[in-house]
Amino acid sequence: MKALVALVGRPNVGKSTLFNRLTRSRDALVADQPGVTRDRKYGIARYGEQSFLVVDTGGITEQESGVGELMRVQAQLAIEEADIILFLVDGREGLSALDETIAEQLRRAQKPLKLVINKTEGRDQELVASEFYRLGLGEPATISAQQGQGVGGLLQDLSTLL
Ligand code: GDP
Numbered sequence: 001m002k003a004l005v006a007l008v009g010r011p012n013v014g015k016s017t018l019f020n021r022l023t024r025s026r027d028a029l030v031a032d033q034p035g036v037t038r039d040r041k042y043g044i045a046r047y048g049e050q051s052f053l054v055v056d057t058g059g060i061t062e063q064e065s066g067v068g069e070l071m072r073v074q075a076q077l078a079i080e081e082a083d084i085i086l087f088l089v090d091g092r093e094g095l096s097a098l099d100e101t102i103a104e105q106l107r108r109a110q111k112p113l114k115l116v117i118n119k120t121e122g123r124d125q126e127l128v129a130s131e132f133y134r135l136g137l138g139e140p141a142t143i144s145a146q147q148g149q150g151v152g153g154l155l156q157d158l159s160t161l162l
């Protein structure tokens with residue numbers, strides 16, 4: 001059985017963009033509007049000899065119940081089914097209250113978890129990261145899912161958690 005890696009985070013942080021980059025597929029719908037991915041998408045990511053399943057949990061739409069409830073359900077699904085959780089946040093928007101709520105829920109799960117700060121291309125990585133340490137989730141990875149920076153390093157980190 002391949003390990004299952006879940007991408008969790010509030011809408012628009014870049015989960016589907018990272019999913020596409022990791023799986024090199026166009027299976028996950030990426031768009032400018034938050035929450036457009038209708039269903040959870042699964043793909044296979046490879047790193048050297050290793051491979052793992054990736055799931056984009058962004059498929060639950062926020063129309064019915066609001067973004068808070070959406071995130072709670074999404075995180076719960078990831079916690080239940082994933083072996084490793086990648087918790088994505090937006091390095092341009094900074095730390096939000098919703099990020100803190102999700103972090104609280106994920107911390108309780110006690111599953112291997114990596115905090116991933118996305119959209120950091122062209123930014124001072126240390127400076128962007130500094131704000132997120134207070135989440136208490138350890139050393140974050142800084143990446144650009146869109147441009148690819150840091151994604152190799154993230155895969156390397158992941159491979160040590162497999
Ligand atoms: P999701 O809702 O979390 O799945 O987010 P998406 O993958 O749909 O991305 C939301 C928006 O952020 C889109 O407009 C993406 O093009 C943009 N985006 C994703 N990754 C990056 C990145 O690394 N840098 C920048 N600047 N924008 C990004």
Ligand code: MG
Binds near residue numbers: 015035036058
């Ligand atoms: Mg998405």
